[in-house]
Amino acid sequence: MTTITIDTIQERRQTVTVLFVDIVGFTALVDRLDCAEVRALQRDYFSAVAGVVRECGGIVEKYVGDAVMAVFGAGEDGFEPEAAASAVRAGLSVQGALRGRLLAGRHRVRTRVGLATGEVIVDPLMTFDGGYGMISGSVVATAARLQAYAPHDTVVVCSATREVTDELIAYQEMPPVSVPGKSYPLDLWRALHPQSSRLVGVR
Numbered sequence: 001m002t003t004i005t006i007d008t009i010q011e012r013r014q015t016v017t018v019l020f021v022d023i024v025g026f027t028a029l030v031d032r033l034d035c036a037e038v039r040a041l042q043r044d045y046f047s048a049v050a051g052v053v054r055e056c057g058g059i060v061e062k063y064v065g066d067a068v069m070a071v072f073g074a075g076e077d078g079f080e081p082e083a084a085a086s087a088v089r090a091g092l093s094v095q096g097a098l099r100g101r102l103l104a105g106r107h108r109v110r111t112r113v114g115l116a117t118g119e120v121i122v123d124p125l126m127t128f129d130g131g132y133g134m135i136s137g138s139v140v141a142t143a144a145r146l147q148a149y150a151p152h153d154t155v156v157v158c159s160a161t162r163e164v165t166d167e168l169i170a171y172q173e174m175p176p177v178s179v180p181g182k183s184y185p186l187d188l189w190r191a192l193h194p195q196s197s198r199l200v201g202v203r
Helices: 026-030 035-055 083-100 126-131 138-149 161-167
Strands: 012-023 059-064 067-070 109-123 155-157 169-177 184-192
Touching: 012 026, 012 035, 012 083, 012 138, 026 035, 026 169, 035 059, 035 067, 067 083, 067 126, 067 138, 083 109, 083 155, 083 161, 083 169, 083 184, 109 138, 109 161, 138 155, 138 184, 155 161, 161 184
Parallel strands: 109 155
Antiparallel strands: 012 067, 012 109, 059 067, 155 184, 169 184
16 A cells, blocks of 8 residues: 655745636626526636636636636746736736627626735645635735726736736736725736737746
């Protein structure tokens, strides 16, 4: 009998970028639907978002209602600006993939995306259990708040994300917002598009 131990995998402290995306007006939408149709809509939506996240190198950490939380830069190699840029590109690509798409064959949706970059504790073992609870840190709450305050059909990021990706992504500054639980206003930046001319040699 062979016993497999994973004693080399330990919790570690590192910087990551967290992405939250949700559907605008989801509660009002599903209130009109049968639960079977809600399930079909969720499956279609989650599949589309997860596909983009994985394609961009991220990990889906959890699904909650209509929200998807994903993590970028959590690998053993550590965090690089490209991981944050990949997270931003994933947010833009999610909106592009869903724009005009009929989920469950009949529902058009609009989304909003929030991203934040900061230090967390990464628990690699949780990635083998569906990813749930893989990271812990205040940056998770910040990303969720940014998503909640993002204008419809936009991708907004915190100042830390903007700083590390400024040469890779074009941004538009937005007015700061005051959110419950934060003692200071959050600076917001709207992601416009990748700066492709500066991506040469990055891959």
